[in-house]
Amino acid sequence: MPSKYMIHTKQTPHRFKAVTESGIIAWEEGCLKCAVCVKKGCVYGVYEDRGLDTRQMMDSIDNQCMNCLRCVQGCPKELIHKSVNPEYKAIGDSYWTPDIVAKLWYQAETGKIPVSGAGYPGPFSGPGFDSMWTDMSEIVRPTRDGIHGREYISTAIDLGKTPNHLTFNENGDLERDLHPLIDIPLPIIMRNPDFGSLSEETLKGWAMAARGLGTFMALPGNMITEALEDFRSSLMPLIGPGPQEIDKGNGAIRLLEVPWSEGWEKAVDMARQQSSSAQVSIRLPLHEGVEKKVISLVASGISIIHLEATPHGRATDHASLFLKDGIRSVHQALVEEGIRDGMTLLASGGLSMAEHVAKSIICGADGVMVDFPILIALECRMCRRCTKGLSCPVEIEAAPSSWVASRVINLVGAWQNQLLEMMGAMGIRDVRRLRGEVGRAMFFEELDRTTFESMGKVEEGCELE
Ligand code: SF4
Ligand code: SF4
Incomplete structure (x- = not known):
């Protein structure tokens, strides 16, 4: 058996802030000045660390927000909203879609497989490779695991x-190279x-x-x-x-x-x-x-x-x-x-x-x-x-x-x-x-x-x- 081929990945951060799918919009008009604002309750502290990246003219909040929607749901005057980022929608084209590009960024940064959560949210079928479904009938066999090395799977x-065939001479040597x-x-x-x-x-x-x-x-x-x-x-x-x-x-x-x-x-x-x-x-x-x-x-x-x-x-x-x-x-x-x-x-x-x-x-x-x-x-x-x-x-x-x-x-x-x-x-x-x-x-x-x-x-x- 050949020695196991492993690709060693390591976290390699972006050089620029990535364009995020959605952004926070928080209005000031109508604010009740609650004693404890929901913004203070953000467990990721994104409002406290908020700043403007002057090189890219980007609000840091969009990259740090983890989309838990706690602040959106908690504001009594509904002054906080998450909205689709038009810059994200404009990435790529109809084939190289923003979601594909963002997944490639993630894989290049982390070396990890993107996880989208339970279930498959994509279309049932589509053009090209999207009209083809692969057979995963042996997925229940835990020993057949090439990533964690329980079984050797060759990608060579x-x-x-x-x-098509080999021919040998009388001495048992190969007849031709x-x-x-x-x-x-x-x-x-x-x-x-x-x-x-x-x-x-x-x-x-x-x-x-x-x-x-x-x-x-x-x-x-x-x-x-x-x-x-x-x-x-x-x-x-x-x-x-x-x-x-x-x-x-x-x-x-x-x-x-x-x-x-x-x-x-x-x-x-x-x-x-x-x-x-x-x-x-x-x-x-x-x-x-x-x-x-x-x-x-x-x-x-x-x-x-x-x-x-x-x-x-x-x-x-x-x-x-x-x-x-x-x-x-x-x-x-x-x-x-x-x-x-x-x-x-x-x-x-x-x-x-x-x-x-x-x-x-x-x-x-x-x-x-x-x-x-x-x-x-x-x-x-x-x-x-x-x-x-x-x-x-x-x-x-x-x-x-x-x-x-x-x-x-x-x-x-x-x-x-x-x-x-x-x-x-x-x-x-x-x-x-x-x-x-x-x-x-x-x-x-x-x-x-x-x-x-x-x-x-x-x-x-x-x-x-
Ligand atoms: S949605 Fe959640 S993570 Fe994002 S800013 Fe609001 S509370 Fe913080
Ligand atoms: S398409 Fe060209 S200009 Fe635009 S981000 Fe890629 S390399 Fe840069």
């Missing part, structure tokens, strides 16, 4: 091609997001986190500066078309990526000339009919394919094709061709929650590449000011690399624990066994169809009896 995956594999202890690779107020310190912090976690940080080759020299074996450079020097300096590059184009063979040859020992991944945008391209790439000897959806988890040409469906159909096509084990399938785009890792793998990916969550871990508010050349409200570019690394390790630690929790509840002890295990999930569209299609079509204007 291999990158590359695994052989095995295809080189890279193993990483968790099915998560980090990648540079499309935007962000970044500096060398940010990239160094991400690279430090990748090395500490034993995984890779993918980024454009031209972003690898001297500051990242020591981390080369944990970097996955993206090599564009044209001649490039990629393997100078200490430590060989082990994994690199080439974007798919009509002349991808030439780009791969050039990349291999630069770094002959590196494994090559082809990045392929998710679009309708992508399965054929994947099959032809595998037939041409490509052993790692990265299926990339948009930041909202959809195909580039078809908004109704979600990443989960794209992964399923590519996986199924590879299985039908009998070449599934001849390659590693990575998926990216719109992966915003820990559950998306397990769901992507159930759909057929070997691992995932995570981008915006590692930026949100640094307090990003997804305001996109940096895309317009405006200043970043949380000055991400000024954050020291040690803080960046610690926040990202916390986030990935919380995600790995959630993966262990799900696998423990499913009764699966190796994440490689979870790949394509669609029997461990239910898909709303399929349930809807199988349940109701036998009832026939209901014509418009037809009355049901």
Whole structure:
């Protein structure tokens, strides 16, 4: 049994006060001047410690209030109210919602799994991964606990091609060399997001986190500066078309990526000339009919394919094709061709929650590449000011690399624990066994169809009896 892989997290506070979901509004008009004001009764003392953060122009009360509502209920003139904070509502967009962003901040700060209390308050079903439910039928088995170590659950995956069978010569030696594999202890690779107020310190912090976690940080080759020299074996450079020097300096590059184009063979040859020992991944945008391209790439000897959806988890040409469906159909096509084990399938785009890792793998990916969550871990508010050349409200570019690394390790630690929790509840002890295990999930569209299609079509204007 391999030694147990543990991610060591530690509390890493925000550098700025987080935007809270709600704020206190307390009116003075009509105050009865009670002998003992309810504000004095706040057990957290938030009114006594109240102050204005002049850097952020924020009232400290909103961050300290624990939402017990004691003061709201206790004021005889009902002068104290809790109201939804419009600044919170404005965070992100329809996909990167304020609640998702706030949960990512929490995980990056504490390294812990967010707990929402009893019951599930979310929607019954929704688009993309929200229409997929995982099977937790073994949740009652307390011994199957990967987090607290009662049972070893492996999250390690291999990158590359695994052989269908082994052949030995008369002496019992292997007849041919095995295809080189890279193993990483968790099915998560980090990648540079499309935007962000970044500096060398940010990239160094991400690279430090990748090395500490034993995984890779993918980024454009031209972003690898001297500051990242020591981390080369944990970097996955993206090599564009044209001649490039990629393997100078200490430590060989082990994994690199080439974007798919009509002349991808030439780009791969050039990349291999630069770094002959590196494994090559082809990045392929998710679009309708992508399965054929994947099959032809595998037939041409490509052993790692990265299926990339948009930041909202959809195909580039078809908004109704979600990443989960794209992964399923590519996986199924590879299985039908009998070449599934001849390659590693990575998926990216719109992966915003820990559950998306397990769901992507159930759909057929070997691992995932995570981008915006590692930026949100640094307090990003997804305001996109940096895309317009405006200043970043949380000055991400000024954050020291040690803080960046610690926040990202916390986030990935919380995600790995959630993966262990799900696998423990499913009764699966190796994440490689979870790949394509669609029997461990239910898909709303399929349930809807199988349940109701036998009832026939209901014509418009037809009355049901
Ligand atoms: S809601 Fe509770 S924690 Fe918040 S200010 Fe009022 S008494 Fe204090
Ligand atoms: S907070 Fe806004 S400006 Fe700063 S990195 Fe995030 S999106 Fe860009």
